[in-house]
Amino acid sequence: MEFALMHNCQKKSEHCFISPPQLLAGLFVIMAVVLLRLALLPNLPGTDEGFYGLHAMLANKSLTSGEGLPPVGVLQLYPIICSWVFSWDINHILALRLCDMFVTSLLAWQMFQLACRESKSVLAGCFVALVFAVAINQPLFIQNGFKNAGFIAWLCFLPALRIGLYANRQRLAAFFLCGVLTCIGVFMRESFGPLALISFFIVWPARGRACAFSYAAGGIMAAIVILGLIGYARGGSSNLIEAYSMFALMATEVGANTSDTFL
Numbered sequence: 001m002e003f004a005l006m007h008n009c010q011k012k013s014e015h016c017f018i019s020p021p022q023l024l025a026g027l028f029v030i031m032a033v034v035l036l037r038l039a040l041l042p043n044l045p046g047t048d049e050g051f052y053g054l055h056a057m058l059a060n061k062s063l064t065s066g067e068g069l070p071p072v073g074v075l076q077l078y079p080i081i082c083s084w085v086f087s088w089d090i091n092h093i094l095a096l097r098l099c100d101m102f103v104t105s106l107l108a109w110q111m112f113q114l115a116c117r118e119s120k121s122v123l124a125g126c127f128v129a130l131v132f133a134v135a136i137n138q139p140l141f142i143q144n145g146f147k148n149a150g151f152i153a154w155l156c157f158l159p160a161l162r163i164g165l166y167a168n169r170q171r172l173a174a175f176f177l178c179g180v181l182t183c184i185g186v187f188m189r190e191s192f193g194p195l196a197l198i199s200f201f202i203v204w205p206a207r208g209r210a211c212a213f214s215y216a217a218g219g220i221m222a223a224i225v226i227l228g229l230i231g232y233a234r235g236g237s238s239n240l241i242e243a244y245s246m247f248a249l250m251a252t253e254v255g256a257n258t259s260d261t262f263l
Contacts, residue, residue, distance in 0.1 A: 046143035078149035097145035156185030179218025
């Protein structure tokens with residue numbers, strides 16, 4: 001009995017504490033992200049970066065004046081979260097890039113943790129996470145930083161994936177949390193919406209109907225809360241619906257023009 005208790009405590013400690021080699025390897029991956037991002041920090045503003053920066057500035061101006069959120073554009077949750085940088089007398093583009101660097105560093109750490117757990121090797125986990133981190137931080141994808149909300153979306157998806165992979169069928173609350181995290185990730189980057197539906201049909205056969213519906217319930221509840229809060233802060237949901245309609249129309253027009261160009 002005593003041996004079983006000691007063995008159980010040892011297993012729990014393995015999951016709760018990070019060994020020194022694992023910590024050093026994880027920090028190495030994070031430093032790779034930091035160095036890649038710092039090299040791009042002084043460059044001129046990019047295209048989408050200016051678009052996101054504008055929404056962050058408008059959000060800060062509206063919030064600090066007590067007017068809620070500006071009723072323009074789509075959700076833009078990531079710029080809203082980073083809008084606090086405009087309260088300081090600093091170079092705001094650099095500050096936004098540093099925010100994105102921090103988010104991407106956390107994402108690299110999450111990938112490192114997942115790769116170590118799946119491969120059961122710190123060395124293999126470090127290699128996979130390093131390749132992942134270097135690949136996604138190429139200027140081709142991020143320009144000079146703060147280009148899109150994809151990184152913070154995946155910062156929600158990876159913990160959801162880790163929880164779902166190692167939770168058993170009895171832990172319905174774990175899959176509810178997975179749904180909440182997935183929903184937040186989708187609202188950070190709306191084009192990832194299909195992932196939420198695909199995940200539902202993956203959870204069902206893998207963990208059972210109860211876990212799948214718990215996952216769906218978490219996502220639906222989070223969506224109601226987020227849309228309700230954003231709608232209230234913007235003075236109603238009608239302007240949000242109109243913004244997405246205009247965005248869909250614009251995307252259709254851009255797609256048609258791109259197709260015509262290639263044809």
